[in-house]
Amino acid sequence: MVVLLQRPLAAVAGLLWYCLTGVLSIPDPRQREALMKLEASMQTGGQMILTDAEKQLDALLFKMKQEEIMRADFPPAMHFFKARTLIQTSPIFSLLQKMPKGGALHVHDLSTTSIEWLVKNVTYRPHCYMCCTDSRSIRFVFSSQWPKALPYCSPWILLENLRAKLVNTTDLDNSIMGNLTIFTDQDPETVYPNQEVIWDTFEQAFLAMWGLVTYAPVFRDYYYQGLTEFYTDNVMYLELRALLPELYELDGSIHNRAWTLKTYQDITRDFTAEHPDFFGARIIFSVHRAVNASVMTGIVEEAMKLQRDFPDIMAGFDMVGREDSGRPLWYFRDALSLPAEHGVTLPFFFHAGETDLEGTEVDQNLLDALLFNTSRIGHGFALPRHPVAKGLSRKRGVAVEVCLISNQVMQLVKDLRNHPAATLMSENHPLVISSDDPAMFGSSGLSYDFYEAFVGLGGIRSNIGSLKELAINSIRYSSLTLKQQEKALALWQKKWDKFVSENAL
Structure with missing residues (x-):
């Protein structure tokens, strides 16, 4: 038992071998306890070493969660639209709003800001x-x-x-x-x-707001307001999927994508200068997956140029839109191979596995995303059904961007306790929590999705270590350089220590 707790990874093989080969006439309570501790250690945050103050706060969270789970109207089991008001009254949610959550790595440009x-x-x-x-x-x-x-x-x-x-x-x-x-x-x-x-x-709503947000003066204010809302929710970094629309002025004149990307860069610098504890934002240039192969070729070529000209703000490239009705990644294989053929670094951050159409061509996007060396997997709802893709993503450290409320609202799952990411979380698979299109869903920032992950996905066993590791993951699996990650983690740690000391018993 002592060996198991002190050296959990080294003890795994021996303990499992004993349990599988040993002939026990009566179950041994000590072995049962050891197995339970071993399984708990394998979940997200399960091997996180907690300080005394973190343990005190964890005890408070555990008590809150016990009370929450006993509620007849348990929010994660309900549709978010019905559960939102209940979540807002939860003491756990209030605490999570104060918690420094690191970065939001899967958010779309036209849904960051309050409607x-x-x-x-x-x-x-x-x-x-x-x-x-x-x-x-x-x-x-x-x-x-x-x-x-x-x-x-x-x-x-x-x-x-x-x-x-x-x-x-x-x-x-x-x-x-x-x-x-x-x-x-x-x-x-x-x-x-x-x-x-x-x-x-959903798509009609985006078309409706297009003329508002693509007006250049509004675009600047919209993005700044979006940064403000995430910052207010204690998010310190953002990676934004952006279509880089051609913005227009009052006289009808049009700006190109480079102008739009530079505007993102300028506003991000202004916001960071005014909020020194906000680490910044980067853009993942995105295009709708309904385009044809020749259009995609031109878009990828433009993306390579933007990556070269704006290396600080440009994080990489992705495709957006409904996977089930859009063209699969393999259809665009020639265009997506262009960066490698030209020796150009253009990181990919592909949406993949946002589907329940098992076995279809769309369902192969997960493997294809990994074949194209995607840096992260957007949604990955179908990942547990793909053992090879799941193994590759773990081996390569390709994190899954889990967007719980989005998956529920878009009807991939009803009860969030049954979300496939619950399995990933129990195995400490690389994952981050994000909010996808919060303004569209009546949500904001990251706190609602963190609540659903902590209370629904993790169940009673997820603890403050789980929250801590998820926040750290959002920096560790970001597009930031290793040096930038170290700096961001140091900034986050200061915020975390302050949060713990102010809220521990």
Whole structure:
């Protein structure tokens, strides 16, 4: 027993051999206890050595979790849209909001910032026009003169004129917000009966906000506000999947992708200068997986150039959009091979395994992502069904970016206790927790997803060591250089020690 605790890895083989080959007429309580301790040591954070203060805080968390799990309305077992208010009242959630969570490594550019901020701030600016589409969605544009009509859209309405005619603008604002998010106060399973319906609504919401966010002055403020919201949630670093849209000005002039990337770089530097305990942000240039092979070739060539010209802010390349209806990675193999053929370093951060279509061509994206040496796996929901891919990702240290609320909302899993990442967490597979599209889901920052991971995925056994390792993982598996990681970890450790000392009993 003592040997097991002091040298757990060395004792594993002997203990398992004894249990498998030994003939026991009566189960030995000591061996049972040793097996339980061994299994607990194998989970995420299971071998983390805790300080006395961390142990005190862990005892408090354990008591909170015991009470949480006994609730009849247990949030991880419920759809997030129904559980959100319950989570907000949880003492565990309040504590997690204060916790330094490291980095958010899987977040999309058009869903970082509160939809309420977008409506209450941006749509009240001068020169903002709106029209209604035939598919019951909306579109926006900022223009110094009356804009040209869009196909399949009503005549443009200048919002400041419309609001001037209304006695109460609340209903209009709520209606606009409803078009820019998929969150609903109604029964989500009734509103979204299947994956096709929710994905269509999801993509329509992005199209609706496109004209707002791609207006250059709004783009700057939107990104800065997004950084502020993550910073307020005690996230110190961000890796953003960004489409790098061609931004427009009030007179209709257009900026190219390099201009957009430089804008990201400039705003990140400004924000970091104003918030010295924020470590920074990097961009993963992304393109929709619905494009054809020739378009992808041009995009990858442009990505290589951007990587060369903006090495500090550009982290790498990915494809976005629904995997089930998009083209698989192997379809783009020629374009994705270009960096290696040209001897150019362009790190990949591929979405893969965000599907429940087992055995299909889409389901092979996990193996193909690893064949193309992806730096991380986005979602990896299907990974436990692929033992070879799972083994390779562990061996290579390719972390899975787990986005629990996203997977539940997009109907891959109902009860988060049954999420495949629960198995990965029990094995201490390389993984990080992220929030994907928080503004779209009525979430924000990382705290909601950390709550679901800590209370739902980890169950009663996950502890403060699990939280600590997940936060450390978000820096360890980031695109930062080793030197930058060391600096970021030192900054995070100071925040962590302060958090522990202020909240331990």
